[in-house]
Amino acid sequence: xxxxxxxxxxxxxxxxxxxxxxxxxxxxxxxxxxxxxxxxxxxxxxxxxxxxxxxxxxxxxxxxxxxxxxxxxxxxxxxxxxxxxxxxxxxxxxxxxxxxxxxxxxxxxxxxxxxxxxxxxxxxxxxxxxxxxxxxxxxxxxxxxxxxxxxxxxxxxxxxxxxxxxxxxxxxxxxxxxxxxxxxxxxxxxxxxxxxxxxxxxxxxxxxxxxxxxxxxxxxxxxxxxxxxxxxxxxxxxxxxxxxxxxxxxxxxxxxxxxxxxxxxxxxxxxxxxxxxxxxxxxxxxxxxxxx
Amino acid sequence: xxxxxxxxxxxxxxxxxxxxxxxxxxxxxxxxxxxxxxxxxxxxxxxxxxxxxxxxxxxxxxxxxxxxxxxxxxxxxxxxxxxxxxxxxxxxxxxxxxxxxxxxxxxxxxxxxxxxxxxxxxxxxxxxxxxxxxxxxxxxxxxxxxxxxxxxxxxxxxxxxxxxxxxxxxxxxxxxxxxxxxxxxxxxxxxxxxxxxxxxxxxxxxxxxxxxxxxxxxxxxxxxxxxxxxxxxxxxxxxxxxxxxxxxxxxxxxxxxxxxxxxxxxxxxxxxxxx
Numbered sequence: 001x002x003x004x005x006x007x008x009x010x011x012x013x014x015x016x017x018x019x020x021x022x023x024x025x026x027x028x029x030x031x032x033x034x035x036x037x038x039x040x041x042x043x044x045x046x047x048x049x050x051x052x053x054x055x056x057x058x059x060x061x062x063x064x065x066x067x068x069x070x071x072x073x074x075x076x077x078x079x080x081x082x083x084x085x086x087x088x089x090x091x092x093x094x095x096x097x098x099x100x101x102x103x104x105x106x107x108x109x110x111x112x113x114x115x116x117x118x119x120x121x122x123x124x125x126x127x128x129x130x131x132x133x134x135x136x137x138x139x140x141x142x143x144x145x146x147x148x149x150x151x152x153x154x155x156x157x158x159x160x161x162x163x164x165x166x167x168x169x170x171x172x173x174x175x176x177x178x179x180x181x182x183x184x185x186x187x188x189x190x191x192x193x194x195x196x197x198x199x200x201x202x203x204x205x206x207x208x209x210x211x212x213x214x215x216x217x218x219x220x221x222x223x224x225x226x227x228x229x230x231x232x233x234x235x236x237x238x239x240x241x242x243x244x245x246x247x248x249x250x251x252x253x254x255x256x257x258x259x260x261x262x263x264x265x266x267x268x269x270x271x272x273x274x275x276x277x278x279x280x281x282x283x284x285x286x287x288x289x290x291x292x
Numbered sequence: 293x294x295x296x297x298x299x300x301x302x303x304x305x306x307x308x309x310x311x312x313x314x315x316x317x318x319x320x321x322x323x324x325x326x327x328x329x330x331x332x333x334x335x336x337x338x339x340x341x342x343x344x345x346x347x348x349x350x351x352x353x354x355x356x357x358x359x360x361x362x363x364x365x366x367x368x369x370x371x372x373x374x375x376x377x378x379x380x381x382x383x384x385x386x387x388x389x390x391x392x393x394x395x396x397x398x399x400x401x402x403x404x405x406x407x408x409x410x411x412x413x414x415x416x417x418x419x420x421x422x423x424x425x426x427x428x429x430x431x432x433x434x435x436x437x438x439x440x441x442x443x444x445x446x447x448x449x450x451x452x453x454x455x456x457x458x459x460x461x462x463x464x465x466x467x468x469x470x471x472x473x474x475x476x477x478x479x480x481x482x483x484x485x486x487x488x489x490x491x492x493x494x495x496x497x498x499x500x501x502x503x504x505x506x507x508x509x510x511x512x513x514x515x516x517x518x519x520x521x522x523x524x525x526x527x528x529x530x531x532x533x534x535x536x537x538x539x540x541x542x543x544x545x546x547x548x549x550x551x552x553x554x555x556x557x558x559x560x561x562x563x564x565x566x567x
Contacts (some may be wrong), residue, residue, distance in 0.1 A: 003464070010470040011392055014382040019398060021379070021439040025417060026405045032416035043419075089310070092303055103307045105553060106314050112549045112556070113318075114499045116517040117538045120524055121317045124324070124531055132320045132337040139338065166313070171560075178561035229411045230501060234521070248411045255415040256506075268412035276407050 030272070036265035043261040055266035065267070067242040068250040071157045071232075075246075076225035078161045082169055083217060090176035091206065104177070111171040119234035122163045126150050150236055153243035160231050160244050167231075168224070172217050179213030180206065215286055222278045226271060247271055318542070324535035325349060332532055348536035352523065356537045360512060361519035362544070367430065368504075368515065369494045372437035376493055377486045380440035384448035385478050389460065402442045414506055421507060432507035437497055444489055447562060451485045452478065488559030491552050498545060516541045 037055055041048035059065050089107065093100050110118065125133045126149035134146045149159040187205050196204070207214075229248040232238050238245030238253065245253075251271065255264035324332065325348050326341040335342070352358065387395065417436075426432040460473050468476070501517040508514070514522065523537045549556070 003470075006470055007390060010474075011386055011390055014386045014474075015398065018379045018383045018440050019401070021435060022401060022405060024420065025436055025439060026408055026413070027401060029413050029417040029420055030404075030408050032419070033413065036416060092306070095303075097300070097303065097307075099307075103311065104557075105549075106311045108557075109546075109549065110314060112495055112499075112545050114517060114520075114541050114545055116499075116501050116520050117541045118317075120520070120534065120538055121321050124535065125317055125320065127531070130332075130337055132317075135337050136316075139336075166317070170314070174557065174560055178557075181561070227410055227412075234501070248409070251412045251415065255418075261415060264412070264415045268409060268415055271409045271412050272407060275409060279407070 033265045033268050033272075036261050037269050039262050039265075041261045042259045043255065044259065048262075051262065055262045056270070058263060059266050059270065064242045064245065064250060065247070068238070068245040068247045071244060072225055072228060072246050074157055074161050075164055075228050076221060078165060079168070079221045079225060080218075082165060083172070083214070083221075086169055086172045086217075087176050087210070087214075089173045090180055091202070093173070093177055094180045104174070107170040108174050109170065110167045111174075113167075115167070115230045116234060118167055119163070119231055122159075122166075123150070123235050126159055150244075151240060153240050156236060156240070156244040160235060163231050163235070164228065172220075175213050175217055176210060179210035183209035215283075218282055218286070219279060222282060223275055226275055226278070321535045321538050321542075324531055325539045327532055329530070329532060348532045349540065352533050352536035353540055356523040356540070357511060357514050357519045358516070358537070358540050361514050361516040361541075364430065364504075364508075364513060365498055365515045365517075365544070368433055368437065369497050372434050372497060373490045373494050375434070375438035376440060376444070377490055379438060380444040380489075381448055381479055381482050381486065382474065383440050384445050384452055384482075385474050387445065388449055388452040389457065402440075402445060406442050411502055414502070418506065426507070428508060428510050428513065430508065430513060433500075433503045436503055436507075437493075437500075447485060447489060448482060451482055455481050485562070488555050488562060491548075491555050492559045495545065495548070495556070498548075516544065 038050050038052065039048040040051045040054075093104055093107070097103070125131060128134065128148050128151065131149075133149065137143065137145050147155050147159075150156050183206065187209075188201055191201050191205060227248050228246045229252070232244050232246050232249050233252070236244045238249045242250070247267065248271070251264050251267040254260045254267065320337065323339070323341055324337065326344045326346070327335070328345050328347065331342055387399070421427050421432050426435070455478065459477050463473050463477060499517065501521070504513075504515045504518045505521065508518070511522075520537055520541045524534055527533060
């Protein structure tokens, strides 16, 4: 067969299924979201009518949406605060430490564990009656810190954020560690000869060396914090009230629990716009500080 | 020498503290899984079991639909990882070796897919799955997991770039077709990269909860995650059996982690540093 015809065949044949799946299961549903967001569809009936931007206006006016979004913010802030600690742990793991491989395995383990199992482990840990966490606080003489971890509206979101930190911080540590290991060792040796101290080496070799990984983690944090779902969905269903709901939990419940597909679709569209906007702002901020 | 050792002590203490924070929740669940009902009522939740009882584990395994969960999770993981690897490497081969009119458009589509939110898209994808007759079949998650994405394509592209196109050309002189070049040259040389990506993908699928929950509600289609959700929904106050079910679901990922750690770390490093 001549290679020109073959080229056309192989391009079409190889791309047909992957691009078809991409369009059918990702791009088309996204277009559909835009369409549904302009309707009053309940997800069941055959017909629906277009209501303009009513769903968007409604989303802005719904208090639950804002509550949920402020809960997302706490995930974002706490994971942000943990980034310096994660870098420190990675730096320590990168030293020639006895058992550093063992500690590395432990640090990363929570990320690998089944997310459903992790959520239920913590549900048990936070149990108010004879729960392990309260028992531990009691044993340590810290009775004053005992809380209704999952039923007090002022505490519950912090309890869930703690689960998220437990689960994902180790993953970030491993990403930073991978970045550290790609920094050439001779840079440090040269700096030592030039009389640089530990802080200088960290500030002028390590941080620039893992800049890319820091950017990746920040990007993952924005996307992850905006889309928190598993932990509240499994542990509290967003409750009590909306005190531990997140934007995604609220959206999913609007669609599948309250059959308000129009509102849910408009929320999904807004979430996508937020992800794009925040990612762009972040890359602008980081780009501006660079050496370029 | 001694001064060096002693300066390390705080570092070790710090890591022991981290290890305790990581292991405490898991170990408590293991202890609880081995305790009997009366023992749970009277003893501290922090205490070791008086004697290691397997009753909870046996009950959870039998009534928790765990065998079905293992089977469906295994089928989902194996089939979708293979499909995903083949489709991803085919796409990357075409994108690297050929120039054609809609190439930029296709890359742009994969880029758009990167910003599509994970869960909220199910609101409309659910309708599409239903209208295709895929609802409550194993094909719904299979087709969703099988699709390739930008990250996988980027990593494959870096590896394909390193495969000299002279190899392709000399194969063509021998009369090999493009299909043969992909099968005999590209795919085998991509296998090391595929292995690490496949392990990460497998862990993701094994731990996924919402797609099987939404698209495969039938009992005989439960995965480990959804079997656990159902079991917990039925007996949310029996912490012995609940912990036993949790431990059973944790075992496969822990075994895989212990066996394949090296590749998992390599895969993550690959994605983070070069990706």
